[in-house]
Amino acid sequence: MVTSLAAVALSHVGKVRSNNQDSGYAGASLFMVADGMGGHAGGDVASAIATNRIKEIDHAYPTAEEAQIALQSALLAANGLLAETVFEHPELTGMGTTVSALIRVDGKIAFAHIGDSRIYLMRQGELKQVTTDHTFVQRLVDTGRITEEEALTHPRRSVLMRVLGDVDSSPEIDTWTADTYAGDRWLICSDGLSGVIKQEVIAAILANVQSPTAAAERLVRASLDAGAPDNVTVVIVDIDRATADGIREPVTVGSAASPVLFEQEPSAHTRALRLPGLRLHSSRPATGPTHFEPQTDDYLDELIEEDQRRARRRKLTWLLSGILLLIAIVLAVVVGYEWTQSRYFVGESGGKVAIFQGVQQNLGPISLSHVYQKTDVSVSSLSDYEQQQVQDTINASSLQDAQRIINQLSDDSSG
Ligand code: CA
Numbered sequence: 001m002v003t004s005l006a007a008v009a010l011s012h013v014g015k016v017r018s019n020n021q022d023s024g025y026a027g028a029s030l031f032m033v034a035d036g037m038g039g040h041a042g043g044d045v046a047s048a049i050a051t052n053r054i055k056e057i058d059h060a061y062p063t064a065e066e067a068q069i070a071l072q073s074a075l076l077a078a079n080g081l082l083a084e085t086v087f088e089h090p091e092l093t094g095m096g097t098t099v100s101a102l103i104r105v106d107g108k109i110a111f112a113h114i115g116d117s118r119i120y121l122m123r124q125g126e127l128k129q130v131t132t133d134h135t136f137v138q139r140l141v142d143t144g145r146i147t148e149e150e151a152l153t154h155p156r157r158s159v160l161m162r163v164l165g166d167v168d169s170s171p172e173i174d175t176w177t178a179d180t181y182a183g184d185r186w187l188i189c190s191d192g193l194s195g196v197i198k199q200e201v202i203a204a205i206l207a208n209v210q211s212p213t214a215a216a217e218r219l220v221r222a223s224l225d226a227g228a229p230d231n232v233t234v235v236i237v238d239i240d241r242a243t244a245d246g247i248r249e250p251v252t253v254g255s256a257a258s259p260v261l262f263e264q265e266p267s268a269h270t271r272a273l274r275l276p277g278l279r280l281h282s283s284r285p286a287t288g289p290t291h292f293e294p295q296t297d298d299y300l301d302e303l304i305e306e307d308q309r310r311a312r313r314r315k316l317t318w319l320l321s322g323i324l325l326l327i328a329i330v331l332a333v334v335v336g337y338e339w340t341q342s343r344y345f346v347g348e349s350g351g352k353v354a355i356f357q358g359v360q361q362n363l364g365p366i367s368l369s370h371v372y373q374k375t376d377v378s379v380s381s382l383s384d385y386e387q388q389q390v391q392d393t394i395n396a397s398s399l400q401d402a403q404r405i406i407n408q409l410s411d412d413s414s415g
C-alpha cells in the first residue's frame with residue numbers, strides 16, 4: 001500500500017527556442033508532460049490547452065481502471081478542445097501536442113500516452129521506458145527496417161505518427177495500468193530530454209540523486225549542458241521513498257503555466273504548407289526536422305520509399321567519391337612517374353659508366369630508373385675516387401649535364 005509520494009515538475013525553454021511549447025504538471029494524483037507543435041504560437045497553445053483540460057481530472061480514484069478511463073476521456077476531450085480552438089482560430093491549423101500522463105491509485109498506476117514524450121520507470125537501479133514512441137522511426141524499428149541505433153540519428157526521427165490536435169477526431173491513445181512499489185521512481189519527460197541525453201546518463205542521475213527536485217534539476221542541467229536544442233520538461237514521481245520534499249501544492253510548468261494567448265494574424269506560412277491528407281506542424285524546423293501528422297498508410301509507404309531513395313543516393317555518392325579518389329590517385333602516380341623520368345644520373349652498368357633515366361630510389365619492388373645510354377668507359381679505368389663516385393651514382397640536372405659528366409670522366413680516364 002502506497003502511503004507517501006514526492007513529485008516535482010520542471011520546464012526550461014532550452015538554449016535555441018524562443019518560446020516554451022512544453023507543459024508539465026505535477027498534481028495530487030495526476031502527473032503529465034505535453035509537448036506542443038504548430039505554427040507560430042500554435043505549439044504552446046496546444047500543450048497548454050491539453051494540460052489545462054487534463055489536469056481537471058486530478059483527484060482520487062477508487063481503482064486504477066477508473067483512472068485509466070478518466071484519462072482516456074480527458075485526452076479525447078482535450079483533442080476536441082484543440083479542434084474547436086482551431087475552428088475559432090484558423091491561424092492555429094495544424095497545431096498538436098503529445099501527452100504522456102499517469103495517475104497514481106494506491107499501489108497502481110494508470111497511464112495515457114500519445115506522441116513521443118516518454119515515461120520511464122526506475123526500479124531497483126534499472127531504468128525502463130514504459131511508453132512506445134508514436135514516431136515514424138519507431139515504426140521502422142518495430143518492423144525491423146532499421147536498428148535502435150540507426151533510429152537515434154535517423155533524419156526523420158521526430159516525425160510523429162500520432163498526436164492530439166485538429167487532425168483526427170478520435171486519435172489512438174495508449175492506455176494501460178501497472179503495479180507500483182515502494183521505492184519506484186517515475187520519470188515523464190519531453191524529447192528535449194530523451195532525445196538529447198543518453199538513457200544511461202538519465203539512469204545514473206535518477207539512481208544517484210535522492211531528492212526528486214535535485215534530480216529534476218540535474219536532468220534539465222544535463223540537457224542545457226548538451227546545448228538544449230529543444231524545450232525540456234521533466235516530471236519526477238517518487239513512490240514511498242524517504243525523500244518527500246514536504247507538503248506539496250500542485251505545480252504547472254511550461255506554457256500551461258501562463259495565460260493562453262492567440263495570434264491575431266493568420267499565419268500565411270502555415271496556410272501555404274497545408275496539403276490534402278497531410279499536415280505540417282511547422283514550428284519545430286527552427287532546430288530540427290519537421291513534424292508531420294500522416295493521414296494514410298500511403299504516407300508511411302511514401303516515407304519508407306523516401307528513406308530507401310536516400311539510402312540509394314548515399315550509396316551512389318560513396319561510389320562516385322570512390323571513383324574520383326581512384327582517378328586522383330592514378331593521376332598522382334602518373335604525374336609522379338613522369339617527373340621521375342625527367343631526371344638523369346650517372347652510374348655503373350655491367351662494368352661500364354652509364355646514363356640512367358629516372359631516380360635512384362625504388363618504389364617497393366618497382367625500379368624507377370633504367371639505363372638510358374651505356375658508354376665505352378670502363379669503371380675500372382677511372383681513378384679510385386671516381387670509381388667510388390660512379391658506384392654511388394652522380395646526380396645530373398639534365399641529360400646534357402649527364403653527358404657532360406661522362407665526358408669529364410672519359411677525359412680523366414684517357415688523360
Ligand atoms: Ca520537443
